Amino acid sequence: MIYQGSALSVVKRSDGIAMLTFDLQDESINKLSSTVITQLREAVDALDAEQGIKGLVIASAKDVFIVGADITEFHALFAKGEDYLVDMNQQVHALFNRIEDLPFPTVTAINGLALGGGFEITLTTDFRVMADSAQVGLPETKLGILPGWGGCVRLSRLTGADNAIEWIAAGSQNKADQALKIAAVDAVVPGERLEAAALDILARANSGELDYQARRADKTGPLKLNAIEQMMVFETAKGYVAGKAGPHYPAPIEAIKVIQKGAGEGRERAQAIEAKAFAKLALTDVCYNLVGLFLNDQLVKKKGSQYEKQAAPVNQTAVLGAGIMGGGIAYQSAYKGTPILMKDIKEEAVQLGLKEARKLLSKQVERGKLTTEKMAEALTNIRPTLSYGDFGEVDLIVEAVVENPRIKDAVLTEVEGQVGENTILTSNTSTISINRLAQNLKRPENFCGMHFFNPVHRMPLVEVIRGEKTSDAAVAATVAYARKMGKTPIVVNDCPGFLVNRVLFPYFGGFSLLVEQGADYERVDRVMEKFGWPMGPAYLLDVVGMDTAVHANEVMAEGFPERMARDGKTAIQVMYENDRLGQKNGKGFYRYEEDKKGKPKKVSDEQAKALVGDVAVAKREFQDDEIVARMMVPLCMETVRCLEDGIVGSPAEADMALIYGIGFPPFRGGALRYIDAMGVAEFVALAERLAEELGPLYAPTPRLRDMADSGERFYSADATSSHNPA
Numbered sequence: 001m002i003y004q005g006s007a008l009s010v011v012k013r014s015d016g017i018a019m020l021t022f023d024l025q026d027e028s029i030n031k032l033s034s035t036v037i038t039q040l041r042e043a044v045d046a047l048d049a050e051q052g053i054k055g056l057v058i059a060s061a062k063d064v065f066i067v068g069a070d071i072t073e074f075h076a077l078f079a080k081g082e083d084y085l086v087d088m089n090q091q092v093h094a095l096f097n098r099i100e101d102l103p104f105p106t107v108t109a110i111n112g113l114a115l116g117g118g119f120e121i122t123l124t125t126d127f128r129v130m131a132d133s134a135q136v137g138l139p140e141t142k143l144g145i146l147p148g149w150g151g152c153v154r155l156s157r158l159t160g161a162d163n164a165i166e167w168i169a170a171g172s173q174n175k176a177d178q179a180l181k182i183a184a185v186d187a188v189v190p191g192e193r194l195e196a197a198a199l200d201i202l203a204r205a206n207s208g209e210l211d212y213q214a215r216r217a218d219k220t221g222p223l224k225l226n227a228i229e230q231m232m233v234f235e236t237a238k239g240y241v242a243g244k245a246g247p248h249y250p251a252p253i254e255a256i257k258v259i260q261k262g263a264g265e266g267r268e269r270a271q272a273i274e275a276k277a278f279a280k281l282a283l284t285d286v287c288y289n290l291v292g293l294f295l296n297d298q299l300v301k302k303k304g305s306q307y308e309k310q311a312a313p314v315n316q317t318a319v320l321g322a323g324i325m326g327g328g329i330a331y332q333s334a335y336k337g338t339p340i341l342m343k344d345i346k347e348e349a350v351q352l353g354l355k356e357a358r359k360l361l362s363k364q365v366e367r368g369k370l371t372t373e374k375m376a377e378a379l380t381n382i383r384p385t386l387s388y389g390d391f392g393e394v395d396l397i398v399e400a401v402v403e404n405p406r407i408k409d410a411v412l413t414e415v416e417g418q419v420g421e422n423t424i425l426t427s428n429t430s431t432i433s434i435n436r437l438a439q440n441l442k443r444p445e446n447f448c449g450m451h452f453f454n455p456v457h458r459m460p461l462v463e464v465i466r467g468e469k470t471s472d473a474a475v476a477a478t479v480a481y482a483r484k485m486g487k488t489p490i491v492v493n494d495c496p497g498f499l500v501n502r503v504l505f506p507y508f509g510g511f512s513l514l515v516e517q518g519a520d521y522e523r524v525d526r527v528m529e530k531f532g533w534p535m536g537p538a539y540l541l542d543v544v545g546m547d548t549a550v551h552a553n554e555v556m557a558e559g560f561p562e563r564m565a566r567d568g569k570t571a572i573q574v575m576y577e578n579d580r581l582g583q584k585n586g587k588g589f590y591r592y593e594e595d596k597k598g599k600p601k602k603v604s605d606e607q608a609k610a611l612v613g614d615v616a617v618a619k620r621e622f623q624d625d626e627i628v629a630r631m632m633v634p635l636c637m638e639t640v641r642c643l644e645d646g647i648v649g650s651p652a653e654a655d656m657a658l659i660y661g662i663g664f665p666p667f668r669g670g671a672l673r674y675i676d677a678m679g680v681a682e683f684v685a686l687a688e689r690l691a692e693e694l695g696p697l698y699a700p701t702p703r704l705r706d707m708a709d710s711g712e713r714f715y716s717a718d719a720t721s722s723h724n725p726a
Contacts, residue, residue, distance in 0.1 A: 003046040005039035010046060016054035017202060018047060023061035030062055032117045033070035037092060044098050055202035056102060058125060059109040059195065065134065066118025071143070074291045078282045085279035089148045093271045096150050099124040100219065105205035105212040109198040110134050111191060115173065120147060123154040123219075126212040127201045128184070131191040135173045136184065142171040143294060144287030144667070146255040148278030153270040156259045157219050159184050161233050164259060169241045169252035223263040234260040248532050248667045251281055285677060289669030292715065293659065296652035296670070300490060303653070304483055307491070311480035312422070312473065314338065314395045320411055321401035322349040322384070325428065327356025328456030329398055332485045334381035335361065335370075341394065343385050350384040357382055360457050388418035396481050398450055400428040403551065408432060412447070413440050424477045426450035430501055430548075431555040434467035434494040444469035450478050451498060452487075453661055461660035462487040467494050490657045493647050496559025497552065499654065500661040502642060503671070505556045505564065506634035508549065509697050511537040512570040514630055515612055518619040521571070521589055522604065527627045532665025537631065538589035539602060540662075542582035546575045563696040571612045578611055632674070633687050634697045637704075639671040643714075644703050651714040672714040681708040 002010040002018060006025040012018050020043060022030040030036075047053065060066065078085065099106065099121075106125035108114075114122055114136045122128050122136070130136070138147045138155065146152060147168060156164035163182040167174060176188040189197045205212045218224075225233065237256050245252045258277045262270030281287055317333055318341035319326045326342060330353060333340040344350045361378055364370035370378075383390070391397075397419065401411050408427060416425060425447045427437055438444035449465025462482040466475055475491055482489035492499040515521050525536025533540075541549055549572050557565040575581075575588055582588035583600050589612070590602035622630075639654050648654045655670020668674050675683045684700045685708075691698040700708075707713075 002050050003043045005042065007033075007036040007039045008043055010043050012050065012053065016052055017199065018050070018053050018056045020047075020056060020058045021061050022059070022066055028062065029064050030060055030066040030118070031068060031070045032066060032121075033073060036070075037095070041095050044095065047102065048098075053104055054206055055104050056106040056125070057109055057195070057198045057202065058106070058121065059198070060111055062112070064112035065108075065110050065114040066121065067113050068116025068118050068139070071291060071294055074143075074282075075288065075295075078287070078291075082279045082283060085282055086275050089275035089278055090272070092149045093268075093275065096121065096124045097267065097271075100216065105202050105210075107198045107201045107205075109194045110136060110185065111194055113173075115139055116147070116151075117149050120149040120151045120154070123150060123158065126205065126215045127186045127198075127210070129187045129189060129194060129197045129201060130176045130179060130185040131194050132176050132188050133191060135175055136179050137171070137173040138168050139171040139173065141169060141249070141251040141255060142290065144249070144251050144284060144290040145281045146251055146258060146274070146278055148274060150271060150274070152255055152258045152274045153262055153267065154219055155184065156223060156263075157221075161223060161225060161230075161259055161263065162237070165233075165237045165241070165256055168255045168259075169237070169245070171252075220267040222265060223259075225263060230260065230263055234263075248665065249286065250284065251287075254281055286667045289667055289673055289677070292669050292673055293656075293666055296656050297488075299650070299652045300488060300656050303491070303649075304479055304489055307476045307479035307489075308483055310472065311476035312395070314424075314477055314481040314484065316394050317341070317481065318343060318391060318394045318397045319353075320344075320397060320399045320415060322351075322353025323400075324352070324356050325452070325454065325456065326400045327353035328360070328454075329400055329428070329452060330382045331357035331360045331378075332456050332487075334378045335364070336485050337381070338481070338484055339381045339383070341383050341385055341390060343388070343391075345386065347386065350386065354382065354384055388415065391415065391418045391423075392420060394419055394423055396424040396426065396477055398426050398428055400452075403429060403431065403548075405432050405436060408437055409440055412437060416441055416443065422446070424448070424474050426478055428452050431497055431552050433496065434465045434470070438467050438469055445471040446474050448474050448478055449494070449498065450482070451500075453500075459661070460488045461500070461657060462489045463498050463500060463657070463661070464489045464491045465494055465498050466491060488656070488660055490653050490660075491649070492642075492657075495642075495645065495647050496555050499642055499648050499657050501552055502556065502647070503635055503638045503658060504662050505553060506638045506697055507631060508537060508541065508553070508572065509564060509566075510631045510634045511541075512566070512572060513694055513697075514622065514627065515571045516615055516617055517622075518616045519622050519627065521612060524627055524631070527624050528631055530624075531628055531632075532668055534663040541572060541575075542588035542590055542592075542602070544582065545584050546572060546581045546588055550576045563699075569615060571615045574611050574615055575608070580608060580611070629686060629690065630694070632671075633683075633690055636671045636675055636683070637687060637698065637700065640675070640701060640704055643672070644701060676713045676715055680704065680713060681711075684708040 002012055008022045010018055010020045024030045107127040108122040108125045110130040112134050119136045138151045140147050159182040179185045180188045187197055204210045241252045254277055258274050262273045316339055319329045320343050322342050322344040330340050330342045342353050361375045365375050399411055401407055427449050430451055434449045438447050441447055448470045451463035453459035453461055464478045479489045521538040525538050528536040580587045583592055586592045589608050591605040592600040593603055595601040642648050643654055651672040655672055658664035658670055659666050687698050687700045
């Protein structure tokens with residue numbers, strides 16, 4: 001034994017080969033925390049001191065190689081400032097350079113995920129051999145930073161600048177065949193042959209068959225591109241990546257600039273450029289919010305996993321109501337491997353549901369995500385039926401009939417009589433109270449909401465709604481099923497609109513007030529899209545459908561009359577009354593024409609503008625920041641109320657639900673992180689000013705005023721934890 005730590009060990013074999021193995025104690029994965037980096041430094045010291053070593057294999061004893069740096073440390077580390085971060089990165093560079101400069105050949109055996117800093121370690125060795133099931137990548141740009149431990153420098157020299165830019169800017173995880181194709185790794189073998197292949201490479205390097213010193217010269221020297229080639233590669237890439245990333249995500253472009261600036265430099269100079277750029281990005285709000293988003297996502301996944309452990313198996317499911325929604329749910333279930341019955345009372349509805357599932361599966365085949373055999377297998381997982389004949393064996397049912405309480409009540413009470421005593425019943429409702437739907441059920445403890453978002457195959461969120469009588473077992477089974485379907489479930493309590501729609505409709509309320517006071521709705525859309533939303537409120541209403549919006553708005557007004565009921569007609573109601581339902585009938589706030597791909601393309605419509613003009617009681621110009629404030633304050637305030645009312649369990653879950661459910665701009669971190677970023681006191685002052693003019697929809701809660709007075713936040717300063725201010 002050359003070295004033994006709690007995270008890694010180094011053993012010298014009888015043939016002189018040293019094996020450095022990562023195996024982080026009491027963890028299921030390897031990650032690079034400050035402690036692990038310290039131990040790696042000690043291990044390299046021990047390697048330097050040892051005589052007679054003929055080569056080094058770096059490997060992992062876990063199913064993954066190394067998933068990257070310990071992201072839970074990021075906020076606290078980044079708070080130490082730019083100089084600290086530059087120095088920290090330079091120290092890691094010095095350590096990694098020592099591995100790269102060891103006086104014998106080196107190879108990494110990549111057995112599983114090697115991401116971020118984990119992949120950067122593999123780039124220090126002369127050779128890389130990869131299991132055919134492993135994946136590698138540098139996902140740092142997804143956190144608002146760039147690879148800061150040599151990834152920009154080494155990957156570009158190994159694979160060429162164009163390949164490195166593609167991987168780094170996209171932040172992608174890449175399979176073994178892709179890695180081999182661009183020479184990011186030297187060999188791909190089945191997992192059981194990984195160590196033997198690594199040892200074989202070292203033997204060939206020691207015999208002179210493989211020139212490991214030439215490899216090092218390539219990695220430590222300048223990029224082999226002349227000035228014209230450099231301009232072609234980097235300027236073309238900047239234009240393309242800027243178009244994909246958009247103005248709110250600076251990291252991908254910054255990564256290209258780092259590779260470009262370091263292209264003509266040797267290793268240490270190029271690494272100094274990388275370290276400086278990393279530190280600058282680490283201090284941006286975008287990075288802070290994206291790291292926070294990652295931590296929130298981990299919390300949501302952890303809660304989901306805890307429910308899953310308590311859940312009874314869900315092996316056979318059913319959806320009631322075929323059509324587009326039912327077909328989408330059936331597709332998602334079947335595609336992810338859970339057989340599902342699809343029942344309707346009409347044959348044509350069943351056929352519509354099957355057609356929808358078939359269409360979605362065919363698209364997966366076209367994209368190369370699915371073979372025709374797998375598509376056929378998924379289709380056999382969907383059994384269409386007009387009767388309850390096979391429902392005795394079903395573990396969980398999703399009711400997805402029309403959004404009408406009377407019809408839903410009839411369907412749920414009917415199916416309850418056809419299933420076993422332990423079958424879980426769920427309703428895919430977006431607004432109807434779960435407590436109300438449970439009133440006529442014999443086993444209300446087996447019932448909860450399971451709200452999918454449209455389109456089902458694209459939207460990651462599922463709201464699991466707990467009623468007053470819903471059991472933990474029903475919630476656990478529903479969460480487990482949602483996770484099996486590849487969705488992110490968030491458990492919320494029952495109230496009008498639950499969490500996401502309850503928060504979304506005050507946002508639409510802010511929009512209605514703006515239009516009423518003379519704002520141009522197309523300009524409001526442009527401002528909110530510039531703010532970061534994937535689509536502005538008028539466009540979003542067209543996608544949601546005016547009939548759906550009017551219905552949901554009535555539910556909200558009934559549930560929260562003091563702030564959501566409105567006198568007079570809104571622009572949304574006027575659209576509905578004039579049969580302008582949005583994309584579903586080709587006209588709403590905009591007119592819709594098919595583009596070349598057959599997708600609806602919005603076009604400005606004078607008739608819609610005239611109708612909205614009739615609603616306006618004034619004509620007024622609004623500044624961009626006024627529009628943003630009038631739209632965002634009601635949404636943020638309702639999120640605060642949901643947290644205070646116990647509808648959602650934590651700020652992290654509230655923020656993730658808005659990002660996954662309605663496309664809240666991820667780089668802003670969510671509604672509650674947005675309040676924190678503005679400052680709770682500043683947000684309360686803004687809300688109070690608007691409430692004086694616009695009413696209770698904008699008014700801060702007493703608890704939020706208390707938070708402002710005491711300097712509290714929704715997330716603690718290092719943002720590794722969050723609290724519920726209820």
